[in-house]
Amino acid sequence: MMIAYFTLPLRYFGEDRPVVSWLVFAAVLIGMTWFLMARMIDILVGTGHHPGVWIIFLICLVLTVFASTYYVLGAQPDEFVGLNTRLDSLYFTVVTMATVGYGDITPSGQAPRLVVMLQIAYNFVFLAAAAGALSRQVRSGLESRVRRRS
Structure with a gap:
């Protein structure tokens, strides 16, 4: 996924196409939210298989989407200092996520x-919920193993 991030043709977005850029960003954010919620429900x-893998995939996806957005915004004058x-x-995305x-x-x-506010809210709500769901599943798996041994 990181290879895709460094090779995506992001020059098609930005101040020349603001409506398209924001619509794509919104659609991707909505898609990520739906996907994350579906995985959490699983x-x-x-019914979910390999939840740890899905959590790692989703974190990489969030990093890729927000880093790409910051890169496009950073190409415009006076939007970022140091980017x-x-x-x-x-x-910047990793530092914000952490x-x-x-x-x-x-x-x-x-x-x-x-x-940035959207990323902070996204991280707080969805990634915390995903981590909670993962820890709940791990805990229930350990409890069932203990019951089987008893």
Whole structure:
């Protein structure tokens, strides 16, 4: 997925096509939300297979989507301070996801600030819920093993 991020033709998005850019971002965010919710339901119901793999995949997907969005926004003047490359965008996304916030890259425009708020909300609500669902499934699996041995 990271190889795709570094090779995606992102020049088709940005200030030349703002409506298309925002529609694609919204559609991808909605799709990720639906996919994540479906996986969480599978985990909670007990029909999901390999939930740890799905969680890792979803984290990579979130990183790719937000890093791509930051890269496109960073190509516009005065939207970010310190964000110049795809690696900068990925770094900023990881730092935001980890809630570290070094301050070396900062969103200065309104659009990047909105996307950062969306990422923080997304991380807080959906990734925390996914981690909770995963831990619940692991705990129930351990409890069933203990019951079988008893």
